[in-house]
Amino acid sequence: MSFFREFSEIETRVESITDAGPLEKLLEVEREIIKQYQEDERFHRFSYANDNEIYKAILQSTTDLIRNISLSAELLQEYVYARQNSVGENGKTRGGKPGLKPAFARGIFSAALLEILCTRTDDPIEINGNGKKFDYLFFHAKYARDVYVKNFKGDYIFAALCCYGRNARNITVSEIEGKATLSHLGYNRGNVRNVIATKMKGSHTLYAATNTTNLTLLGIQGDHTLHGVGSSDWENGVNFSKGLTNVSLADISGRDILKDVGSGTNRYGSEWVMRLQEAQPHEGREGIRNIITHLGETHFSRGGLRNHHFYQSLNQGRKELFDRVILLAQTIFDVPLAERSRVHDEIAQINERIYS
Numbered sequence: 001m002s003f004f005r006e007f008s009e010i011e012t013r014v015e016s017i018t019d020a021g022p023l024e025k026l027l028e029v030e031r032e033i034i035k036q037y038q039e040d041e042r043f044h045r046f047s048y049a050n051d052n053e054i055y056k057a058i059l060q061s062t063t064d065l066i067r068n069i070s071l072s073a074e075l076l077q078e079y080v081y082a083r084q085n086s087v088g089e090n091g092k093t094r095g096g097k098p099g100l101k102p103a104f105a106r107g108i109f110s111a112a113l114l115e116i117l118c119t120r121t122d123d124p125i126e127i128n129g130n131g132k133k134f135d136y137l138f139f140h141a142k143y144a145r146d147v148y149v150k151n152f153k154g155d156y157i158f159a160a161l162c163c164y165g166r167n168a169r170n171i172t173v174s175e176i177e178g179k180a181t182l183s184h185l186g187y188n189r190g191n192v193r194n195v196i197a198t199k200m201k202g203s204h205t206l207y208a209a210t211n212t213t214n215l216t217l218l219g220i221q222g223d224h225t226l227h228g229v230g231s232s233d234w235e236n237g238v239n240f241s242k243g244l245t246n247v248s249l250a251d252i253s254g255r256d257i258l259k260d261v262g263s264g265t266n267r268y269g270s271e272w273v274m275r276l277q278e279a280q281p282h283e284g285r286e287g288i289r290n291i292i293t294h295l296g297e298t299h300f301s302r303g304g305l306r307n308h309h310f311y312q313s314l315n316q317g318r319k320e321l322f323d324r325v326i327l328l329a330q331t332i333f334d335v336p337l338a339e340r341s342r343v344h345d346e347i348a349q350i351n352e353r354i355y356s
Contacts, residue, residue, distance in 0.1 A: 022069050023078050029065045030079075030109050033058060037105040048184065052164040055108050055140040062112040071117050073125045080110065080127055085134040085154070107136020107156070114138050118145045124170075124337050129153075135178070142166040146341050150174040150333060155202075159183045162190030162211070170344040172196040172332055179222070180204040186211030187241075194344040196329045203254070210241045210287075214348050216329040218250040227256055230287025230304060231263040246351040247291040250311075250326050257295070262287025262304030290355045292322050307355065321354050 020028070037058065069075075087103045117125065122145060129137075129152035137152060138144075140160045146169060149158065155178040162168050163184055170193065173181060179202045186192045192212040197205065199219045206217070208228040217225070230243030243262060287304035294311035311322060325347050332343050 022071075022075050023082065025069055026066065026071075026075065026079050026113075027082065029062065029069075030106065033061060033065075033109055034102050034105045037101075037108075048160060048163055048187065051108075051140055051160065055111065055142070058105070058108050059112040059115060059142075062109060063116055066113075066116070071113065071120065073117065073121075073123065073127075076113055076117055076125070077127055079113065080129065080134060080137070081132065083134065084132060085110075085136065087135050087155070103135050104139070107134070107139040110134075110136075111138045111141035114147065115141050115143045118143055118147070124148065124340060126150075126337055141168075144168040144171060146170045146344075148172045148333070148337070148340060149176075152176050152178075154178045156180045156183065158185075160187065161185050162192055163187045165189040167191040168193065170194045170341050172340070172344075173200070174198045174333060175200075177201045180207060182209060183207040185209035194348060196332060196344070196347075198329055198332075210243055213245045214344070214351055215244055215246070216248045216325060216347060217252060218248075218326055218329055220252045221254060223254040224256045224259065225252055225254055226261070227259045228263055229258070229261055231260070244288045245290065246348075246355065247288050248322060248325050248329075248351075249291070250294040252293075252295050258288075258305070260304075290351070292318075292354070294322070294326075318354055321350050325350050 037054070083106065085103050085106050114125070124146035126148040128150055131151055131153065133153045135154040135156060136159070137154055137157045138149070138161070139156055139158075140163055141158075142162055142164070143166045144161065150173065152175070154176075157176055157178060158171070158173060159180050159182065161171065161182065163186070165188070167190070171182075172195070174197070176197075177200075181200060181202060182195070182197060183204055183206065185195070185206060187208060187210060190211045194214045195212055196216045197220065198217070200217075201221045203222040204224045204227065205220055205222055206215075206226050206229060207224060208231055209215075209226070210230050226249075230241060288306065288308075290307045291305055292309045292311060292314070309318070311319065314322065328343050328347055332340055335343055
């Protein structure tokens with residue numbers, strides 16, 4: 001059974017809304033995709049592999065259905081702002097819970113829109129939620145160039161970015177309140193260049209993230225931040241995890257920070273997340289190559305960290321470079337949108353100097 005047997009009928013309905021503007025047509029596409037998606041049996045088999053197949057199907061159908069809609073950053077902002085996406089109390093788990101199906105589908109649809117927009121333009125994209133709730137915002141997007149997201153509430157925002165392949169260049173998130181933001185970043189063949197996350201509240205931020213070159217975090221409140229990052233990801237005898245290369249942490253609070261870094265784990269279908277949580281750090285396995293921590297009295301495990309420096313132990317020159325990285329990350333939203341990629345580039349250059 002094809003994912004969208006009624007594609008032509010949906011296309012006809014969308015095109016028939018002649019008096020509607022681009023946003024109304026976009027919302028009609030979304031409604032039809034959610035309606036069709038909820039009938040897909042893969043939804044009930046929870047795993048990132050199944051989510052990947054669902055995402056690819058929704059991406060292809062969305063691409064076809066909006067080909068006559070002029071998608072822009074402004075329209076994407078309007079779409080996100082027009083929606084209040086919440087799983088609700090009855091939809092906390094998979095398996096037929098009524099709240100999750102539409103919320104999960106809507107989140108994947110938002111990711112498809114973002115990926116399509118990033119293939120149509122090289123311009124940076126900023127999405128401001130103004131405090132709105134949007135669970136699964138941009139969930140499972142495979143490709144993103146320069147994207148800046150701020151001021152949202154919701155769980156799994158930008159989770160599984162570049163999961164199962166493709167790449168992202170510059171990703172910045174700020175003022176997010178919710179669990180699992182950017183969790184499983186780069187998992188299984190992903191390639192992420194630069195990430196900045198600031199002013200976050202919620203557990204499991206960047207849980208099991210991997211395959212990322214430059215990562216800067218400050219002002220993170222919540223348990224399990226960076227839990228299981230750089231963990232081994234074996235499939236058919238090949239480990240697809242390259243870990244995190246350069247990490248800068250400041251003002252991070254919570255329990256189990258940097259726990260089980262570089263754990264030696266395998267994936268066993270839908271059970272692999274549980275096995276990751278239970279895994280012990282694998283001797284000799286590096287989950288993070290270079291890291292500087294400025295965390296005050298916070299305690300964490302140092303397993304899986306190859307080249308770890310406490311801020312207090314740095315010489316004056318390195319302290320000044322690290323302080324510059326933190327200042328750049330802290331003030332990036334004060335920089336004009338068109339110039340923010342230079343901030344990411346400068347941080348990458350400073351990291352090269354710090355660890356050379």
